[in-house]
Amino acid sequence: MAQKEIKMDEENISCLSCLDLLKDPVTIPCGHSYCMNCIKSHFDEEDRKGLHRCPQCRTNFMPKPVLEKNIMLAEHMDYEQQIKVQYLGITL
Ligand SMILES: [Zn+2]
Numbered sequence: 001m002a003q004k005e006i007k008m009d010e011e012n013i014s015c016l017s018c019l020d021l022l023k024d025p026v027t028i029p030c031g032h033s034y035c036m037n038c039i040k041s042h043f044d045e046e047d048r049k050g051l052h053r054c055p056q057c058r059t060n061f062m063p064k065p066v067l068e069k070n071i072m073l074a075e076h077m078d079y080e081q082q083i084k085v086q087y088l089g090i091t092l
């Protein structure tokens with residue numbers, strides 16, 4: 001019963017590496033999401049060991065996964081930002 005669909009909850013909009021909101025969200029093949037910068041620098045370090053693992057679930061990727069921006073998540077993040085701006089606009 002493994003479900004791979006993306007649920008738009010806090011877990012999915014925060015980076016599992018820096019624990020901040022995702023910047024340029026990238027979802028790797030195991031389904032975990034990171035900021036482009038976070039996962040890039042993580043994989044750059046792993047490059048030296050010749051293996052590429054998800055920092056969260058330690059799934060080993062061979063070859064190194066292509067890091068592509070998750071458009072769906074990115075749009076959701078933009079939406080979240082807009083909501084915040086609107087909210088702040090109203091309360092301030
Ligand atoms: Zn991050």
Ligand SMILES: [Zn+2]
Binds near residue numbers: 030032058
């Ligand atoms: Zn993972």
